[in-house]
Structure formats: C-alpha cells, structure tokens
Amino acid sequence: MSVPLYQAKAEMFRTLGHPVRIRVLELLQDGPKPVRDLLAEIDVEASNLSQQLAVLRRAGIVVSFREGALVMYALSTPDVADLLAAGRRILGAVLTDRDGLLVELRTHRT
Amino acid sequence: MSVPLYQAKAEMFRTLGHPVRIRVLELLQDGPKPVRDLLAEIDVEASNLSQQLAVLRRAGIVVSFREGALVMYALSTPDVADLLAAGRRILGAVLTDRDGLLVELRTHRT
DNA sequence: TTCGGAGTTGCAGAACTCTTCAACTCGGGG
DNA sequence: CCCCGAGTTGAAGAGTTCTGCAACTCCGAA
Numbered sequence: 001m002s003v004p005l006y007q008a009k010a011e012m013f014r015t016l017g018h019p020v021r022i023r024v025l026e027l028l029q030d031g032p033k034p035v036r037d038l039l040a041e042i043d044v045e046a047s048n049l050s051q052q053l054a055v056l057r058r059a060g061i062v063v064s065f066r067e068g069a070l071v072m073y074a075l076s077t078p079d080v081a082d083l084l085a086a087g088r089r090i091l092g093a094v095l096t097d098r099d100g101l102l103v104e105l106r107t108h109r110t
Numbered sequence: 111m112s113v114p115l116y117q118a119k120a121e122m123f124r125t126l127g128h129p130v131r132i133r134v135l136e137l138l139q140d141g142p143k144p145v146r147d148l149l150a151e152i153d154v155e156a157s158n159l160s161q162q163l164a165v166l167r168r169a170g171i172v173v174s175f176r177e178g179a180l181v182m183y184a185l186s187t188p189d190v191a192d193l194l195a196a197g198r199r200i201l202g203a204v205l206t207d208r209d210g211l212l213v214e215l216r217t218h219r220t
Numbered sequence: 221t222t223c224g225g226a227g228t229t230g231c232a233g234a235a236c237t238c239t240t241c242a243a244c245t246c247g248g249g250g
Numbered sequence: 251c252c253c254c255g256a257g258t259t260g261a262a263g264a265g266t267t268c269t270g271c272a273a274c275t276c277c278g279a280a
Contacts, residue, residue, distance in 0.1 A: 014127025094170035
C-alpha cells in the first residue's frame with residue numbers, strides 16, 4: 001500500500017465536501033435513481049452534476065449503470081448512510097455547543 | 111437559519127478532508143493533548159499545524175484551552191470518533207469492492 | 221438513417237486551499 | 251524586567267477545485 005491510510009481517509013472526506021455531492025448521496029440513500037431525477041431535484045447544470053457524479057464515481061462511493069435510455073446511480077455501499085448520519089449528529093452537537101457557549105457568554109462575565 | 115443544511119454538512123466534511131487534520135482527530139480520540147505532542151507525532155511545521163488546528167477550531171470540531179505554559183486541544187464531541195469509524199468502514203468497503211471488480215475483470219471477458 | 225433526448229467530456233477562467241516565512245502574543249522563569 | 255519556549259497570525263505564491271460553455275457519444279424512436 002503506497003498511499004498512507006490517513007491520506008486515503010482525507011481524500012474520502014474531501015470527496016464528500018461539496019453541497020451537490022452531499023445532496024446526491026442523500027437522495028441515493030433510498031435507492032438507485034436515474035440522473036434525470038437527481039437533476040430534477042438538485043438545480044444545477046447537467047454538466048456540473050455530471051462532473052460531481054464523476055468525482056463520486058472515481059472515489060468508489062457510487063456506481064453507475066445504464067438502464068435502457070437512462071443512466072442510473074446507486075451508493076456502492078450502504079455504509080455511506082452511516083457516515084451521513086454521523087455527520088448529522090456532529091453538526092447537531094456542534095451547533096448546540098455553540099448555543100451553549102453563547103448562553104455562557106451572556107450569563108457570566110466574558 | 112440562513113445556510114442550507116446540506117451546505118453546512120459539506121463544509122464539515124471538507125474540514126475533515128486534509129491528512130494533517132485527520133491525524134490530529136485520530137490522536138485526540140484518546141483524550142486531550144498539548145500541541146507539543148501533536149507536533150511530535152505529525153511531522154509538519156508548527157505554523158502549519160497551527161493553521162490546521164485553527165481550521166478544526168473554527169468548524170467547532172475541536173476546542174482548545176491553555177494549561178500552564180501549554181495549549182491543549184480536545185474533540186468537542188465524542189461523535190467525531192463515530193464519524194472516523196464510519197469513514198474507515200467505507201474505505202474498507204470501497205477497497206474490497208475494487209478488488210472484487212478486479213477479480214470479475216480477470217475471470218470474465220471485459 | 222436520421223433525429224432528439226440523456227449524459228459525458230474537455231477546457232479555461234474564477235475561486236478557493238495549502239504551505240511557508242516572518243512577525244507577532246502570551247506566560248513563566250531567572 | 252527581559253528573555254525564551256510555545257503557539258498563533260498574516261500574507262503571498264503555488265497548487266487545486268469549481269463552474270459553465272461547447273462539443274461530443276450513445277441509445278431508441280420514427
């Protein structure tokens with residue numbers, strides 16, 4: 001293995017670090033979807049969506065296959081859902097901590 | 111709330127998308143550590159580490175406090191460990207899927 | 221076979237992130 | 251008081267990533 005593990009991990013997280021890519025993953029959580037449907041829900045240009053899908057595909061996080069005239073995308077592993085869930089939890093924790101801090105700052109001397 | 115949720119999520123993942131920052135979080139998983147210790151384990155310039163710590167701090171993922179002459183850092187919530195664990199699982203899944211694919215390609219016609 | 225819809229690819233400029241250097245703050249000793 | 255070790259901050263240049271445009275491929279229907 002030539003790439004250190006922590007670097008592979010960093011790359012994986014970086015891959016998720018884009019609003020369009022996050023939305024794609026959330027939409028794919030409840031099953032495979034054609035590009036058309038993603039495009040209908042995400043409000044971004046087709047070529048831009050395609051670029052972002054390519055990023056996810058290269059990272060191995062989603063897979064694509066053709067179904068008749070349509071190209072379908074799906075999560076490559078359901079573990080992705082766990083990651084998104086963990087992300088949600090941290091976001092919640094961080095935001096309530098911030099509120100807590102604000103309360104602290106208001107109720108005590110700074 | 112002015113920032114859409116999926117954008118906040120994307121920012122959080124982007125924050126994790128850097129090798130030094132990942133290593134810091136992994137080291138902090140088993141308790142608060144002074145910057146000196148992080149510096150001793152990570153092999154990066156002090157100012158660079160400081161920059162990366164600032165990124166994590168701004169995102170609310172870690173907190174820092176002074177202890178005598180040293181500055182200590184700690185995870186702001188233990189949920190961060192879950193996120194790293196989920197990341198590890200996906201990395202594993204993606205890599206074994208890749209191997210699976212390679213086997214497929216070798217045993218059938220391409 | 222030709223057309224049109226569905227996606228993808230290549231590319232260039234704008235926007236962002238990284239790294240490093242130098243200058244700085246802060247809290248103990250001596 | 252002055253200095254030193256411990257960290258932080260600011261800024262600039264190099265390097266990446268993002269977006270949108272235009273040109274392209276591929277399948278299915280007429």
